[in-house]
Amino acid sequence: MELQLGLVLPTPNMLKGFDLNNHGLDQLKEMGGLAAWNKAAGCFADKDCVKSKRSFEQAFGNFTEECRTKPLLLWSGQPNEEEDHKDQKKATFSTTDENDAEEDDQVVGWPPVKTWRKKIFQQQQQPRVGRAENNRVAENENGRSIYVKVKMEGVAITRKIDIKVYHSYQSLTNSLITMFTKDKKCNEDDYILTYQDKEGDWLIAGDIPWQNFVRSVQRMEIVKNWG
Amino acid sequence: MHKKMAFSFPDEVLEHVFSFIQSDKDRNAVSMVCKSWYEIERWCRRKVFVGNCYAVSPRMVIRRFPEFRSIELKGKPHFADFNLVPDGWGGYVFPWIAEMAGAYPWLEEIRLKRMVVTDESLELIAKSFKNFKVLVLSSCEGFSTDGLAAIAASCKNLKELDLRDCEVDDLSAHWLSHFPETYTSLVSLNISCLGSDEASFSALERLVRRCTNLKTLRLNRAVPLDKIANILRHAPQLVEFGTGTYTADVRPDVYSDLAGVLSSCKELKSLSGFWDVIPDYLPAIYPVCSKLTSLNLSYATIQSPDLIKLVSHCPNLQRLLVLDYIEDSGLEVLASSCKDLQELRVFPSDPFGAEPNVSLTEQGLVAVSLGCPKLQSVLYFCRRMSNEALVTIARSRPNFTRFRLCIIEPKTADYLTLEPLDVGFGAIVQYCKDLRRLSLSGLLTDRVFEYIGTYAKKLEMLSVAFAGDSDLGLHHVLSGCESLRKLEIRDCPFGDKALLANAAKLETMRSLWISSCAVSFAACKLLGQKMPRLNVEVIDERGPPDSRPENCPVDKLYIYRSIAGPRFDMPPFVWTMDEDSGLRLS
Numbered sequence: 044m045e046l047q048l049g050l051v052l053p054t055p056n057m058l059k060g061f062d063l064n065n066h067g068l069d070q071l072k073e074m075g076g077l078a079a080w081n082k083a084a085g086c087f088a089d090k091d092c093v094k095s096k097r098s099f100e101q102a103f104g105n106f107t108e109e110c111r112t113k114p115l116l117l118w119s120g121q122p123n124e125e126e127d128h129k130d131q132k133k134a135t136f137s138t139t140d141e142n143d144a145e146e147d148d149q150v151v152g153w154p155p156v157k158t159w160r161k162k163i164f165q166q167q168q169q170p171r172v173g174r175a176e177n178n179r180v181a182e183n184e185n186g187r188s189i190y191v192k193v194k195m196e197g198v199a200i201t202r203k204i205d206i207k208v209y210h211s212y213q214s215l216t217n218s219l220i221t222m223f224t225k226d227k228k229c230n231e232d233d234y235i236l237t238y239q240d241k242e243g244d245w246l247i248a249g250d251i252p253w254q255n256f257v258r259s260v261q262r263m264e265i266v267k268n269w270g
Numbered sequence: 271m272h273k274k275m276a277f278s279f280p281d282e283v284l285e286h287v288f289s290f291i292q293s294d295k296d297r298n299a300v301s302m303v304c305k306s307w308y309e310i311e312r313w314c315r316r317k318v319f320v321g322n323c324y325a326v327s328p329r330m331v332i333r334r335f336p337e338f339r340s341i342e343l344k345g346k347p348h349f350a351d352f353n354l355v356p357d358g359w360g361g362y363v364f365p366w367i368a369e370m371a372g373a374y375p376w377l378e379e380i381r382l383k384r385m386v387v388t389d390e391s392l393e394l395i396a397k398s399f400k401n402f403k404v405l406v407l408s409s410c411e412g413f414s415t416d417g418l419a420a421i422a423a424s425c426k427n428l429k430e431l432d433l434r435d436c437e438v439d440d441l442s443a444h445w446l447s448h449f450p451e452t453y454t455s456l457v458s459l460n461i462s463c464l465g466s467d468e469a470s471f472s473a474l475e476r477l478v479r480r481c482t483n484l485k486t487l488r489l490n491r492a493v494p495l496d497k498i499a500n501i502l503r504h505a506p507q508l509v510e511f512g513t514g515t516y517t518a519d520v521r522p523d524v525y526s527d528l529a530g531v532l533s534s535c536k537e538l539k540s541l542s543g544f545w546d547v548i549p550d551y552l553p554a555i556y557p558v559c560s561k562l563t564s565l566n567l568s569y570a571t572i573q574s575p576d577l578i579k580l581v582s583h584c585p586n587l588q589r590l591l592v593l594d595y596i597e598d599s600g601l602e603v604l605a606s607s608c609k610d611l612q613e614l615r616v617f618p619s620d621p622f623g624a625e626p627n628v629s630l631t632e633q634g635l636v637a638v639s640l641g642c643p644k645l646q647s648v649l650y651f652c653r654r655m656s657n658e659a660l661v662t663i664a665r666s667r668p669n670f671t672r673f674r675l676c677i678i679e680p681k682t683a684d685y686l687t688l689e690p691l692d693v694g695f696g697a698i699v700q701y702c703k704d705l706r707r708l709s710l711s712g713l714l715t716d717r718v719f720e721y722i723g724t725y726a727k728k729l730e731m732l733s734v735a736f737a738g739d740s741d742l743g744l745h746h747v748l749s750g751c752e753s754l755r756k757l758e759i760r761d762c763p764f765g766d767k768a769l770l771a772n773a774a775k776l777e778t779m780r781s782l783w784i785s786s787c788a789v790s791f792a793a794c795k796l797l798g799q800k801m802p803r804l805n806v807e808v809i810d811e812r813g814p815p816d817s818r819p820e821n822c823p824v825d826k827l828y829i830y831r832s833i834a835g836p837r838f839d840m841p842p843f844v845w846t847m848d849e850d851s852g853l854r855l856s
Contacts, residue, residue: 152353157351157409208571
């Protein structure tokens with residue numbers, strides 16, 4: 044096993060003004076050295092267990108020698124879920140569909156969100172049965188939340204908003220303006236709000252009554268007004 | 271016979287002096303001064319705290335402290351919150367209740383965290399303790415509303431019933447009606463975790479009306495917005511209030527009713543709930559915002575503009591829990607409006623999404639750290655971080671006592687330099703000298719553990735995931751962190767060497783959880799054999815660990831110190847490594 048004997052000093056432009064004082068540096072050097080491992084082997088035995096100390100050293104023999112020469116991983120190629128698990132993690136993580144309420148594809152217990160909170164989150168994002176298209180992110184049958192994606196031309200982040208929260212085009216556009224003007228400085232007159240309806244057609248928002256709009260909107264996009 | 275010293279006091283005087291000493295640490299210190307102080311102290315200790323219910327047996331506690339009135343017990347390891355501990359692992363409270371019920375009937379307070387509580391236990395509590403006053407169940411499970419009905423019916427002096435984050439089998443909302451009409455002593459009621467849709471509003475209203483000392487009321491989601499006004503009308507003295515669902519068709523009469531009732535609650539300091547919020551009803555709480563010190567919006571799926579408006583009305587805020595919808599811009603407003611902020615928790619609205627859905631980055635945390643001089647506790651979920659930001663945070667806010675950062679994608683590097691975040695977290699532990707709790711995330715090498723071992727001398731709890739390169743990392747922590755009590759590790763390349771080399775350290779800690787790492791079964795057995803005062807428990811749902819070669823790593827390992835010996839209530843997937851497990855190294 045490789046023992047780090049000291050710190051690599053950080054490069055100046057990486058840290059402005061952060062420095063380990065010398066005291067710290069010495070301590071670390073000592074810790075990383077062989078001396079520390081000898082100390083460690085000894086501290087397995089406290090004052091009460093002198094007998095144990097002997098048997099421990101007997102059992103492990105040249106403990107510190109083994110540290111340097113033995114490979115870190117102890118297992119010998121036996122089939123082991125843990126090994127593959129780590130490599131797969133990156134892959135499984137990126138295939139996660141944001142609607143996926145199941146955890147089969149995800150790392151168990153990560154991110155560390157409490158079960159209770161996850162339940163609430165899942166309740167708020169229950170996908171409707173039978174809906175193949177995932178643009179309309181989630182809809183709750185009790186009418187509690189309907190999440191719809193909103194994209195703005197020229198902005199990287201696609202946002203999701205709960206359309207049930209608004210009761211008029213005005214309140215919707217007011218909120219969208221506030222949200223998106225942070226990302227992109229613009230004059231609100233330069234943009235129009237468009238949406239895709241159930242049939243897949245892109246229309247300008249505002250023509251149909253609000254309630255009808257809420258029922259049919261699949262996703263929205265804020266585009267530049269060329270008209 | 272104790273020495274007669276010039277200043278030896280009669281026992282009663284000492285007892286009186288000790289009655290001013292409340293903290294467990296101090297009490298423990300007092301009891302170690304001499305035998306007579308030990309004796310006096312143990313007879314007058316009224317509050318007992320057991321951080322790990324398996325560290326000691328109920329009988330031992332009762333034998334030493336014959337007259338305690340209040341007990342706090344903790345069961346499952348913290349990672350149980352994230353589904354890492356399989357069901358049936360343990361943490362049953364019943365044996366404790368049974369022993370205490372037999373020992374003495376004057377127990378007044380029971381506080382439990384992460385324990386399995388059955389209806390039978392609740393019924394036994396209701397039956398056995400005539401002066402029972404306080405029941406706090408935090409992240410507990412295993413009981414139903416029937417058990418609650420038993421408590422309601424029998425505990426005439428009940429002051430506090432607090433169910434936070436519990437999993438309750440909601441059989442019937444009518445358990446509330448079991449509080450007799452003569453019952454008026456309720457001071458605190460938290461039923462926010464109950465799910466039942468058919469809530470018994472009239473029983474709730476009547477209860478609130480007759481309990482004039484009620485200070486804390488946290489409702490559950492089932493209570494609709496238009497019912498809140500009726501409930502609050504009878505409780506203008508409330509200090510802490512949690513709404514139910516905060517959505518309804520927008521109606522001016524409901525709004526003005528709500529706003530009116532809320533503004534008459536002059537003592538209100540804490541608000542929570544806010545499930546399914548619609549922004550239209552938020553201004554109803556503006557009148558009380560200036561006095562608010564605590565605000566829990568972590569279930570409120572409202573966007574940044576509305577959150578900003580709300581937060582700007584709360585200049586005295588000390589504690590804020592919120593979803594990442596607040597975004598960096600909202601946190602900047604928080605930093606400039608709430609100079610008394612001490613605790614901030616930002617939860618992810620879309621933890622499993624691959625793409626960010628909100629504009630919340632390290633900038634928000636930097637803004638709050640720079641702007642809020644009293645900030646000491648942070649839990650922050652985000653998707654990117656830099657060493658530069660962490661160093662800035664550390665230097666500007668050295669008073670952090672709890673720092674928990676979760677970068678959602680494991681092993682995420684510094685987004686500016688693509689380096690590991692070792693130096694950033696190193697700065698946190700170097701500058702924040704009083705840091706007691708730390709959670710790491712992002713790309714981290716053994717170096718971060720060197721920093722932690724060197725600087726984090728007051729650190730009591732450390733959570734590590736997907737970090738480190740070798741056993742050296744674990745060794746740094748175990749050998750360097752003098753105050754370490756709880757260590758939990760998952761998915762790190764830590765193995766036998768560091769664990770065995772620091773075995774003695776484990777007896778100075780409450781517990782160590784290590785899962786999906788590289789600790790072999792052989793090492794577990796050795797540890798169990800050599801350390802009789804540690805319970806070394808292997809948790810493995812794949813089957814008995816000895817059905818695989820000994821140098822195979824175990825799935826999960828939970829090690830804790832105990833004077834009660836190995837436990838006997840283990841499920842089939844938990845094996846305890848005790849002195850008899852034998853030493854067979856391959």
